[in-house]
Amino acid sequence: MEKKQMIYEGKAKQLYTCDRDDVYVMRFKDDATAFNGIKKAQITNKGALNNQISTILFHQLHRHGIKTHYIETLNDREQLCYKVEIFPLEVIVRNIIAGSMAKRLDIEEGTPSSKPIYELCYKNDELGDPLINEDHAMALGFITEVELRTIKETTLAINQLLISLFDRIGITLVDFKIEFGKLPDGTVILADEISPDSCRLWDKITGKKLDKDRFRRDLGNVEDAYQEIFNRLHEVYHD
Ligand code: TMP
Numbered sequence: 584m585e586k587k588q589m590i591y592e593g594k595a596k597q598l599y600t601c602d603r604d605d606v607y608v609m610r611f612k613d614d615a616t617a618f619n620g621i622k623k624a625q626i627t628n629k630g631a632l633n634n635q636i637s638t639i640l641f642h643q644l645h646r647h648g649i650k651t652h653y654i655e656t657l658n659d660r661e662q663l664c665y666k667v668e669i670f671p672l673e674v675i676v677r678n679i680i681a682g683s684m685a686k687r688l689d690i691e692e693g694t695p696s697s698k699p700i701y702e703l704c705y706k707n708d709e710l711g712d713p714l715i716n717e718d719h720a721m722a723l724g725f726i727t728e729v730e731l732r733t734i735k736e737t738t739l740a741i742n743q744l745l746i747s748l749f750d751r752i753g754i755t756l757v758d759f760k761i762e763f764g765k766l767p768d769g770t771v772i773l774a775d776e777i778s779p780d781s782c783r784l785w786d787k788i789t790g791k792k793l794d795k796d797r798f799r800r801d802l803g804n805v806e807d808a809y810q811e812i813f814n815r816l817h818e819v820y821h822d
């Protein structure tokens with residue numbers, strides 16, 4: 584599939600049109616940002632690793648009946664995906680308290696939650712992606728109650744699938760962020776990516792952080808951590 588014109592560039596990915604009107608090519612970059620773009624760097628090989636990691640995870644989700652925008656992986660940095668209208672929402676699930684929730688509510692990072700915590704943030708860089716609830720999302724006018732119900736049910740199902748998938752490779756899924764979009768016929772599907780950029784992944788034995796917090800918090804060895812996640816996934820889930 585030949586790439587044509589770049590139609591969108593985000594912090595970590597680009598989208599291109601191609602020969603088909605209903606799909607686009609998603610290209611993973613090595614760029615990393617944190618704190619709403621204030622901290623910036625290149626992480627060698629990150630784009631290729633996230634492409635491969637997200638490919639494995641989306642294949643596994645498909646196997647378990649989750650509908651996504653993913654069609655196929657084209658090369659080391661590119662995937663073919665269905666064109667969707669992305670909801671301006673960051674959908675977050677937390678199994679263990681960490682990051683912004685630990686800070687906001689003064690809870691010790693690493694405290695397990697008695698049930699998965701479902702959060703929505705309004706994807707808006709100028710506002711700093713504020714935490715909102717379902718009523719706020721509907722009041723903003725970009726989503727219906729039925730679409731929100733689908734997103735919540737799908738997200739909690741994805742959480743259970745990802746927890747067991749990572750458990751098999753000795754990783755605790757602490758939390759993650761996903762995004763959803765709408766096909767022209769109105770079907771709501773998972774979009775974007777799932778990778779160490781968008782999840783907190785801790786080694787079950789050592790507790791070592793194997794995700795983007797290594798970059799956010801200057802812990803070093805960022806590429807090694809992403810490589811470790813890929814290696815472990817690839818060993819068990821090559822298909
Ligand atoms: P948080 O604790 O900083 O709110 O992050 C929760 C989860 O969402 C964590 O797994 C990292 C992910 N995340 C993103 O994917 N993009 C973002 O811009 C932020 C802030 C977090």
Ligand code: ASP
Pocket residue numbers: 594616617618619620621780795799
């Ligand atoms: N992607 C986010 C940004 O730069 C931050 C993050 O992942 O922590 O704004």
